[in-house]
Amino acid sequence: MNMVNEPKESAEESYELKAKALFPISRDGTILVLDDNEELADSLASSLSDLGYSAQAAYTGREGLKKFEHRALTLLLLILSCRT
Numbered sequence: 001m002n003m004v005n006e007p008k009e010s011a012e013e014s015y016e017l018k019a020k021a022l023f024p025i026s027r028d029g030t031i032l033v034l035d036d037n038e039e040l041a042d043s044l045a046s047s048l049s050d051l052g053y054s055a056q057a058a059y060t061g062r063e064g065l066k067k068f069e070h071r072a073l074t075l076l077l078l079i080l081s082c083r084t
Contacts, residue, residue, distance in 0.1 A: 030054040031075045034064040 031053055035041040041057035048055035056071075058064035 029075065030056060030071055032056050032058060032064060032067055034058045034061070036060065 031045075031048055033041045033045045033048070033055060035044075035057075036059055038057070038059050041059060045055040045057040056067055058067050
């Protein structure tokens with residue numbers, strides 16, 4: 001039995017590997033996260049950045065349009081809340 005002491009990957013590295021496998025889109029472009037909940041938009045943009053994506057947050061449609069006009073975006077992630 002070969003007992004080689006290979007370093008175990010950290011939980012963060014494991015999370016990144018799983019996320020990259022689940023979301024294999026190119027990391028060359030920019031993702032715009034648009035939501036009026038600033039904490040949610042910032043948190044999601046930060047998480048995407050941690051995974052190696054270029055991500056920005058916008059909190060209003062007007063702000064999102066300004067960012068859209070000034071930068072080529074690969075993906076717009078718009079979070080809609082439907083209240084009944």
